[in-house]
Structure formats: structure tokens, C-alpha cells
Amino acid sequence: MKLSDALRILNAAPLAAEGTAVFGLACSFTPLHLRTLLGAYLQRRLPARRVEVQTGLYGDLLGTLERMETSLPEKAVVVLEWSDLDPRLGLRDVGGWRPDDARDILAGAEERAATLGGALTRLAGRVPLAVALPSLPLPPVAHTPGWMLGRPGAELRRITAQLASELVATEGLRLLDPQRLDVASPAESRLDVKSYLATGFPYRLAHVDAMSALLSELVLPRAPKKGVITDLDETLWRGILGEEGPGGVFWDLEHQAHAHGLYQQMLAALAASGVMVAVASKADPQVVAQGLDAPDLVIGRDLLFPVEASWGAKSEAVGRILAAWNVGADSVVFVDDSPVELAEVKTIYPEIECLQFPTGDDGAVYALLERLRDLCGKERLSGEDAIRVASLKTGAVVQVALADTPARQDAFLAAAGQELTCLPVAGDHRPLELVNKTNQFNLNGRRWSEREWSDLVTRADALALCLAYRDKYGPLGKIAVIAGRLAGTVFHVDAWVLSCRAFSRRIEYATLWCLFERWNLEEIVFDYRATPRNHLVADFLAIPTEGLTGQVRLSRAAFMARCPALYFQVVSEAA
Amino acid sequence: MSAEQRLVGCFALAFPELSPDEIRRASMASVASWDSVAAINLVTVIEEEFGIELALEEIGEMASFRTVLDILTQKLQ
Numbered sequence: 001m002k003l004s005d006a007l008r009i010l011n012a013a014p015l016a017a018e019g020t021a022v023f024g025l026a027c028s029f030t031p032l033h034l035r036t037l038l039g040a041y042l043q044r045r046l047p048a049r050r051v052e053v054q055t056g057l058y059g060d061l062l063g064t065l066e067r068m069e070t071s072l073p074e075k076a077v078v079v080l081e082w083s084d085l086d087p088r089l090g091l092r093d094v095g096g097w098r099p100d101d102a103r104d105i106l107a108g109a110e111e112r113a114a115t116l117g118g119a120l121t122r123l124a125g126r127v128p129l130a131v132a133l134p135s136l137p138l139p140p141v142a143h144t145p146g147w148m149l150g151r152p153g154a155e156l157r158r159i160t161a162q163l164a165s166e167l168v169a170t171e172g173l174r175l176l177d178p179q180r181l182d183v184a185s186p187a188e189s190r191l192d193v194k195s196y197l198a199t200g201f202p203y204r205l206a207h208v209d210a211m212s213a214l215l216s217e218l219v220l221p222r223a224p225k226k227g228v229i230t231d232l233d234e235t236l237w238r239g240i241l242g243e244e245g246p247g248g249v250f251w252d253l254e255h256q257a258h259a260h261g262l263y264q265q266m267l268a269a270l271a272a273s274g275v276m277v278a279v280a281s282k283a284d285p286q287v288v289a290q291g292l293d294a295p296d297l298v299i300g301r302d303l304l305f306p307v308e309a310s311w312g313a314k315s316e317a318v319g320r321i322l323a324a325w326n327v328g329a330d331s332v333v334f335v336d337d338s339p340v341e342l343a344e345v346k347t348i349y350p351e352i353e354c355l356q357f358p359t360g361d362d363g364a365v366y367a368l369l370e371r372l373r374d375l376c377g378k379e380r381l382s383g384e385d386a387i388r389v390a391s392l393k394t395g396a397v398v399q400v401a402l403a404d405t406p407a408r409q410d411a412f413l414a415a416a417g418q419e420l421t422c423l424p425v426a427g428d429h430r431p432l433e434l435v436n437k438t439n440q441f442n443l444n445g446r447r448w449s450e451r452e453w454s455d456l457v458t459r460a461d462a463l464a465l466c467l468a469y470r471d472k473y474g475p476l477g478k479i480a481v482i483a484g485r486l487a488g489t490v491f492h493v494d495a496w497v498l499s500c501r502a503f504s505r506r507i508e509y510a511t512l513w514c515l516f517e518r519w520n521l522e523e524i525v526f527d528y529r530a531t532p533r534n535h536l537v538a539d540f541l542a543i544p545t546e547g548l549t550g551q552v553r554l555s556r557a558a559f560m561a562r563c564p565a566l567y568f569q570v571v572s573e574a575a
Numbered sequence: 576m577s578a579e580q581r582l583v584g585c586f587a588l589a590f591p592e593l594s595p596d597e598i599r600r601a602s603m604a605s606v607a608s609w610d611s612v613a614a615i616n617l618v619t620v621i622e623e624e625f626g627i628e629l630a631l632e633e634i635g636e637m638a639s640f641r642t643v644l645d646i647l648t649q650k651l652q
Contacts (some may be wrong), residue, residue, distance in 0.1 A: 003619045032615060198631065199615055509598040 001209050003033055012283035013043050013050045023219065024068045024076030024127065028061040028084050030200035032210050038077060041216035058200060060411055065119045068127055070157045074449060075128045075219050079211070081202065082134045084116060085109040085156065089195050097141045102152045105141065107234035111154060113163045124172035128450055129371040130218035131167060132176040133160055136191050136202060172450070174218045174379070176211075185210035187324065191435045223437055225353065225375045226327050227276035228267060229318055232288065235357040236264060236299075241291045242283050244273070249291060251298065261363040263357070264298035266369045271303040274385025275376045276325050276392060278306055280317035280334070282341075284467060285309040295457035305392055314341045322349075325392065326500035326534070328439065332557060333375055335368075382430050384477030391501055394473040414567045420510050422518075422572040425457045425464035431481040434466075438497035441540075445531035446495065456494060463519065467511060469502055476502055489522040491515060496526070496537075508540055510568045516556050518572065524559075526552040578625075583646055589617040602639035610649060617643075623642050625651065 023042060025031055035053050043051040054073060056064025060383035063085055068076055080299070083090030086105040088097065095101065118151045123129060142150030168175050182304070195400035196202040229333035233240045239249035240258035251260035271277045277299070281288055290302045306324045307316035313337070322329060336342050337357040340559050346354050353375060378385075378565045425431045448456070458465040465485035469476045479502040484493040498508055515521055525539060529549045537543075580600060585586075586598040590608055603609045618634055621627075621643070627650055637643045 002623050003616065004585070004623050005590055006615065007591075007620065011588065011591040032612065033619065036616070194631075199611075201615075205619070 001037060001040060001213070003036060003205060006033075006037045009040040009043050009052075010036065013051065014048065019049055020052050020054045020532050021046050022054060022073045023081070024064075024071070025053050025055045025071035026061055026068065027033055027055075027079040027081070027083065028059055028078060029090075029196075030058055031055045032199060032201040033205060034079065034201070034203065034212065037205075037208050037212040038268060039217060041212050042219065044214060045220045053426065058421055062119055063114070063238045065123050068306040069123055069459070072127060074451070075130070077130045077219060078117070078120060079130075079215075080134050080160075081136055082138055083132075083154065085112045085159065089141065089156075091139065091193065091202070092200060097139070099143050102141050102143070105166070106152060106155050108157050111151075111303050113159045117163050117166055118456065120173060120237055121170050122168060124170050127172075128374065129173045129218075130176065130215050131173060132181070132215060133164055133178055133179070134205070135185075135189060135211065140221050164499055174221075176214055176218060177492075179458060180214060184214060221379065222337055225275070225329075225333050226331040226335070226375065226376050227278065228270060229278045229280050229321055229332060229334045230267065230391050231314075231338070231341065231357065232283065232291065234337040234359045235335060236260065236267075236279070237291070238359065241318045242287055245287075245564040246290045246294060259362045261298050262369060263365060265450055266372055268299040268303060268562075269428055270372065270376050271299065271389060272386070273376075273378060274388045275333060276327075276388065277304055278325070279304050279308060280314055280321060280336075282309075282310050282311055282314065282562050299431055303389055313344060317347060318345050326395075326440075327505070333372065335372075362444070376487045380429060382433070382477070384430070384479075387475055387477060388501075390474055392474045394476075395501055407449060414565075415472075416505075416567070417484060418505065418510075418568045419470050420507065420513060420514070420568045421468040421470075422570065423466045423468060423478070425466050425481065426454075428466060431464070431466045431483075432456075432480045434478065434499065435483075435495050438499060439531070439533045440500050440538045441498035441503070442531065443493060443496040443533060443537055444527055444529035446529070448495070451499075459485070464492055465514075467507065469507060471505070479483045480511060482515070483505060484527075486519065491519065491521050491524045493526045501567075503536075510561050510566050510570070512559055513563060513566060514570055514572075516559060522556050524554045526554065528552045547550070577641055578647060582621070582640070582647060585617065585620045585639060588620050589613050601639055602640075602641075603620070627651075639641055 019041070024040060025035055027034065035055055035261040039051055039053040042053070056067060065078070079092065086109055087093040088095040088101060088105055101493065120129060120131060138153055138156060141153045144150035164175060167173055181256070189204055190207040191202060230236055234409040236259050237249040237251045238255065241249050250257040252258055266508060267277050279288070288307065292304065292307065297431065306321055308320055310317060316373040318334060322332065329349035330349065333353045334342065334345050334353060335355050335357050337359045339356060340356040342356055345352060355368060355371060358368060432448060432450065435453070436447050456462060461488040465481070466478050468478045480497065482490055482493060482496045484485070484495070512524065515524065528537065528543065528551070530538060541554065543552060586601065587595070590598065590601065590606060590613065593606065594607065598615065600636050601609070606644065614637070618629055618637070622629060622641050633646050636646060
């Protein structure tokens with residue numbers, strides 16, 4: 001993005017929009033074009049709001065961080081440079097580069113880094129932070145020639161690596177990966193000496209653009225994809241299974257097919273991180289079963305669900321997989337070596353992310369692996385991630401069992417050993433994650449910032465529960481969240497979600513039953529809003545009018561009259 | 576599009592509140608928002624638009640639309 005493009009975006013920002021989004025930017029140099037381009041990238045991501053980037057005083061990074069603890073921007077970006085460890089590591093100061101100066105710089109840098117780390121950790125407790133570590137080249141402080149790493153360079157890099165190691169574990173703080181920045185912005189093209197000396201702004205525009213783009217992804221992370229659907233022939237393995245047989249397809253170095261092994265390894269890693277992985281192959285199902293039973297397959301057969309092997313259109317297989325997963329096409333990546341198949345699927349499901357597997361081009365395969373990581377990567381892993389595949393298969397069993405008469409459904413649920421655990425919400429990331437990524441059973445589709453959610457669940461009249469479920473088929477983990485405000489015997493619900501993995505178990509009924517009974521409620525008032533995907537909520541609440549928005553009231557008597565038989569053992573760990 | 580029209584476009588990005596006529600009459604003395612940050616933005620936008628690099632001495636003389644146009648015209652020749 002050029003500066004002129006950024007200014008166009010900012011100049012076109014809505015005036016009277018859905019509120020102003022205030023972001024903080026802290027750096028010790030003149031923010032100048034960094035403020036403009038970062039603002040433009042954020043504005044592009046938030047078209048309905050007016051983005052404002054607030055900066056601090058030149059040269060006062062710590063003071064700016066301290067003031068943000070009071071001004072509390074929605075989120076903040078902090079860009080560190082070497083001069084933050086010592087002004088002599090910048091170019092606006094001529095404090096000296098003699099060997100004694102270098103020793104003096106090192107003596108103070110560690111303490112300075114610790115001070116910065118403390119300030120960042122404190123602020124991250126109140127404002128979500130995105131932090132960039134120093135990205136400029138170190139000035140020629142060392143007495144060694146430039147191609148030889150000297151003690152100052154080694155020590156300063158150790159200090160910042162130590163700082164990064166501490167910050168990466170800090171709640172509410174995300175670090176920009178220097179490796180990604182290295183790819184996006186070559187080191188030799190970052191420093192603008194002319195600008196640095198004339199204005200105090202040290203970066204070339206290309207570097208500002210690269211950094212702003214990456215920082216905006218940190219500040220406003222996109223929802224990770226929930227599943228990957230993969231083809232088999234010339235994708236999962238090299239070769240055509242139906243023609244060569246199981247012994248004629250490869251994924252190893254000996255057969256120059258190791259890139260396929262790396263691809264399997266990535267899929268296995270994604271599956272272990274809770275990403276669903278399925279197969280869509282135009283092949284005979286029995287032949288496919290033989291191929292997937294290979295003992296040395298890097299991604300185990302048990303991690304693939306479902307496996308759709310048929311001679312019909314790929315889009316039909318994709319459709320069945322989406323139904324089995326119960327997710328929208330926009331949450332899924334489809335990987336196939338055939339551009340024709342990709343185009344066919346994309347025509348039927350425009351929202352699906354289609355990636356062509358570049359068979360025969362090992363470098364391009366590696367780039368595909370990085371792309372998959374970008375699309376599916378998560379900030380943190382939860383217990384639910386480890387059990388997702390198993391719970392999907394369990395869900396399939398339950399769905400088959402429930403596709404029967406009501407009497408048999410009751411008998412099935414009565415024998416399922418259902419256990420519902422009510423857990424506190426405050427201090428747990430999973431509830432907010434669930435609320436912000438669930439679309440189908442979502443009371444109003446509202447997305448909450450970390451601050452807004454914290455305010456909701458910690459206020460004096462707050463009532464917020466996270467529900468975990470298990471039955472004799474296995475655990476589903478935390479699958480529902482309900483939160484709002486308690487006023488006597490009336491509970492006002494501001495957020496209510498139920499994971500699609502947990503449908504058809506009457507958990508939504510059990511949730512309300514727990515609330516009515518445990519808190520002796522007479523009425524629950526839901527802050528309902530129709531979205532394109534939450535008709536399940538409307539069906540459950542028996543809302544007759546499409547597009548209705550507003551309070552939906554459910555009395556205790558009305559609920560108990562229509563609540564079906566429940567067979568839950570309820571365990572409560574919530575206050 | 577003439578150099579003058581393109582320059583008006585550059586000024587419009589740096590000073591979105593000004594009309595084209597106001598831009599042609601603009602100077603550091605008459606436009607309240609023409610501060611050092613706006614000046615740097617203007618220089619960068621002009622350099623991007625015309626594919627040139629302005630020297631510090633030239634930047635120092637850019638006090639009005641007219642002087643900027645004069646400097647630009649000489650540079651493009």
C-alpha cells in the first residue's frame with residue numbers, strides 16, 4: 001500500500017459510523033507514516049467504524065505506555081527499536097560508539113529491556129497489545145568488521161530474544177514474528193537514514209507497509225479455518241491409487257515424493273490442533289480404504305473424518321463433508337491438484353478457500369504448507385482441540401441414533417450417561433472464543449471485544465456460565481456459554497451460544513433448566529437478533545416473526561411446559 | 576491529466592478539507608492544517624505520484640501550491 005492509497009482510505013472513512021475504534025500506537029520515534037498506514041490497514045478491516053490511531057510523545061515510549069493504562073484504547077500497537085534499549089543505538093543521538101560506549105550500552109540494555117517488559121506486561125493486562133521487536137539493522141557500534149558478529153550484536157540479540165521469550169507467554173499480548181517480517185521486508189530495505197535524520201522517522205515506506213499489514217493481522221486476527229478437505233491422488237500422495245494400487249503411491253524421499261509426506265505431516269499437525277481434516281476423492285471407496293490403511297501414512301487414518309470416496313462431483317462430496325462437520329463453507333479450505341475440480345467446487349461454494357496442490361514443485365508445496373498454517377493457525381489450543389475428531393465421530397453416532405422415533409430418542413438419551421458441568425467464565429479464554437466464533441446457535445451474532453466481555457462477566461450483577469458436556473461416547477469439552485445480568489428472579493441474557501458439535505442432545509434445554517432451578521428464576525429475557533445463520537435459536541425460542549430483533553421473554557411456566565425429558569447429571573463448579 | 580491536475584490530487588490527499596480552487600490558492604500561511612506532518616505527507620505523496628525524489632532544499636521551499644508547482648515543473652523538465 002502506498003501512502004497515497006492509505007490517505008485515500010482514511011479520507012473516505014465513515015463520519016457517523018458504528019462508533020469510533022480507537023487504537024493506540026506507542027513508539028519512541030516519530031510515528032508519521034506508520035500511524036497513517038497502520039490506520040489505513042485497520043480502517044480497511046473495519047469499514048463500518050471510523051478508526052483513530054492515537055500516539056504519544058516523541059521519545060517517551062514508557063510514558064506513552066503508562067498513559068495508555070488510563071486512556072485505555074480498544075487495542076494498542078507497540079513498535080520497539082534498538083534505540084529503546086539505548087539512544088546510542090539510534091541515529092538521532094551522537095552519544096558515542098567507542099568500545100567503552102559499547103560496554104556501557106550493554107550494561108544498561110538488559111535493565112532497560114526488563115523495564116520495557118514490565119511496562120508491556122502491565123499494559124497487556126488492561127489493553128490487548130500487538131508488539132513488534134526491533135527490526136532495523138544495528139548501527140556499527142561494535143569494533144568488529146560488519147560481517148563478523150561481535151559481542152554487542154550477540155548480547156543485544158540475546159537480550160531481545162529473552163524479552164520475546166517472556167512476552168510470548170504474556171496474556172493479552174501478541175508478538176510479531178520477526179521471521180515473517182524478514183520475508184515481507186528485506187533487512188537491507190528498512191532503514192531510511194535521510195528520513196530518520198530529517199524527521200525522526202526511521203523507516204522506508206516499503207518496510208512501513210509490510211509492518212503495518214502484519215501488525216493489523218495481529219491486532220484484528222481473522223477467524224481460523226475450522227477444516228481442511230483434501231484430495232488424495234497427486235495431493236496426499238504422489239501417484240494415482242486406482243491405477244497403481246496401494247504399492248504404487250508414494251510420499252517419501254526415495255521416490256522424490258517427500259513433499260507429499262510434508263503435506264501429510266502438516267495435516268496431522270492441524271488435526272492435532274483441532275482442525276478437522278477430511279478426504280474428498282474421486283475413486284473407488286474400497287481402493288481408497290486400502291490406500292489409507294498404509295501403516296506408514298504420516299497422517300493416521302483415525303485423524304481423517306469423513307472420507308468421501310465416490311465418482312460423483314467433488315462439490316457433492318464437499319457438501320456431505322460440510323454437513324457432517326456442521327460448518328459453513330467459509331470456514332473450510334479445499335486442497336486439490338486439479339484446477340478443474342477446484343473451479344467446480346468454487347462455483348458451488350464461492351466462500352470456500354480453494355488451494356491448488358502444486359504437485360512436482362517442492363518449493364510451491366512448502367509455500368502451501370505455510371499458507372495452511374496462516375489460514376488454520378490459532379493463538380492458543382484448548383482441551384477441545386485434542387478431542388475434536390473423536391467428538392465429531394461420536395456426533396455422527398449420536399445423529400444416527402437420534403434419527404429415529406421420539407420414544408427411541410428418549411431411550412437413547414436416557415442411556416447415554418449425559419453429564420453437564422457448569423463452569424465459571426471469568427479468567428477463561430474459551431468462553432469468549434466460543435461466543436465469537438459460533439454462528440448457528442448464537443442468540444444475536446454479537447462479537448465481543450476482550451474488554452467488553454470482561455466488563456460483562458465481572459460486573460456485580462453478572463451471571464455467566466460455561467458448560468462442558470460428556471456422555472458415555474466421550475467428552476465434547478466446553479460447548480456452550482450463556483452470560484448476562486441477574487435482576488432478582490429475572491435473568492437478562494446478552495450472549496448465548498451452543499457449539500454445533502453438541503446439537504441434538506437437549507443441552508439448550510438443560511442449560512435453561514439449570515438456570516431456572518439453580519437461580520430460582522421466574523423469567524429469562526433474551527436479547528435476540530436474527531442473523532443469516534441463527535435460525536436454530538429462533539426455532540428453539542419459538543420466535544414466529546422473521547427478522548425480529550429485541551427482547552424475547554420466556555417464563556418459567558412456559559419453559560417447563562414444553563421442556564422435554566432431560567437425563568443429565570449436572571455438576572456445578574460455578575460460583 | 577496535466578501535472579497541475581495531478582498535483583491538485585496530491586494536495587487533496589494531504590488536505591481533504593480543501594476544494595480544488597482552495598488548493599490552488601493554498602499556502603502554509605493560509606491553511607491551518609498545513610503543519611510539519613502534513614508537509615511530510617505531501618512530499619511523500621508527490622514523490623509517489625510523479626516517481627521523483629525531492630531534495631531537502633526543494634522541500635524547504637515548498638510553502639504554497641504555486642511554489643510546489645514551480646519546483647515540480649522544473650524537476651519534470
